[in-house]
Amino acid sequence: MAYSFCFIVIIILGVFEQILTDKPIILRTNHSPEHRVIANVSYALQCVVQSGSQPIFFEWFKENRLLESSVYKIDSHETLSLLSLKNLQTDASGSYKCQARNVFGSDFIETKLIVQGSPPIISKFHSTIIQRAGSNFLLTCNVIDGQEPFNFVWTKNGHPLTENDQSTRLLIDSKPNYSHLTLFKLISSDSGNYSCSVTNQIGIDSQWSMLQVKGLRLSFVPI
Numbered sequence: 001m002a003y004s005f006c007f008i009v010i011i012i013l014g015v016f017e018q019i020l021t022d023k024p025i026i027l028r029t030n031h032s033p034e035h036r037v038i039a040n041v042s043y044a045l046q047c048v049v050q051s052g053s054q055p056i057f058f059e060w061f062k063e064n065r066l067l068e069s070s071v072y073k074i075d076s077h078e079t080l081s082l083l084s085l086k087n088l089q090t091d092a093s094g095s096y097k098c099q100a101r102n103v104f105g106s107d108f109i110e111t112k113l114i115v116q117g118s119p120p121i122i123s124k125f126h127s128t129i130i131q132r133a134g135s136n137f138l139l140t141c142n143v144i145d146g147q148e149p150f151n152f153v154w155t156k157n158g159h160p161l162t163e164n165d166q167s168t169r170l171l172i173d174s175k176p177n178y179s180h181l182t183l184f185k186l187i188s189s190d191s192g193n194y195s196c197s198v199t200n201q202i203g204i205d206s207q208w209s210m211l212q213v214k215g216l217r218l219s220f221v222p223i
Contacts, residue, residue: 023105024052026098034112038119038202039147042086045111047098049079054102061097088115090147117147119203122196130212137183139209141196146205152179153197186213 027050037043049056058081060067060074067074073084081100085092093115099108123142131137143150152174154161161170161181171182183190195208 022052024049024056024100024102024107026050026100026107026109028109031109031111033110034114036114036116037088039089039115039117041088042084043088043113044085045083045096045098045113047081047083047100047109049100049107052079052100052102052107053104054078056100056102059099059101061099063094064097085113090115090117117200117202118145120146120150120198120200120205122198122205122207125196125207125209127208128210128212130214131186133186133188133213133215135186137181137186137190137211139181139194139196140178141181141198141207142178143198146198147200147202148176149200150176151199153199154179154181155195155197157192158195188213188215 027048035043035045045060047058047060056078058074058076060072060081060083067083073086075082075084081098083096083098093113095110095112097108097110099106101107120143123140123144125139129137129139141152141154154172161172169184171180171184173180173182179196181194181196191211191213193208193210195206197204197206
């Protein structure tokens with residue numbers, strides 16, 4: 001009986017000693033090796049240790065370069081470390097590594113972060129524009145946010161308008177961040193719904209205005 005008791009005590013002490021001398025093991029359940037986020041948002045990378053002897057120290061790396069806590073927001077506790085990234089831009093993309101270590105060893109986990117540029121955002125159009133026949137009509141499609149390059153498409157009542165349009169009264173002038181649609185010497189048939197759609201690799205935005213062309217005002221001079 002005494003020998004059995006001693007044997008059990010030795011086993012318990014051995015297991016207890018092993019627990020106290022474990023190197024950190026990082027939790028990998030539901031870990032995704034790649035994260036895609038849109039620019040201009042905040043994002044946090046999480047590193048959780050599921051076992052290991054305390055104290056455990058955390059370090060974060062980007063492309064194997066140590067991230068300093070004086071520059072990056074890093075919150076670390078006994079078994080958890082968070083790397084918070086604010087107002088992400090495309091240059092924040094890269095491979096991030098969390099390393100947990102103690103006196104018995106270390107473990108690490110890597111995540112590839114891909115920051116995608118934001119979709120285009122166009123300045124608001126006036127919903128209705130009323131102009132006299134014979135006047136010139138100018139509509140500007142101005143992109144105020146989003147990642148270049150942009151592609152501009154103008155339509156009237158759902159039908160595409162192009163710079164190669166046969167009408168000599170139509171002019172489309174597109175630059176990297178804006179596009180002008182000009183109609184010269186308006187006539188009543190120019191009335192309609194004019195829309196500008198802008199796309200980039202991320203998404204699309206569009207605005208429209210309803211143009212109403214009023215007839216010329218006639219004045220009579222008494223004889």
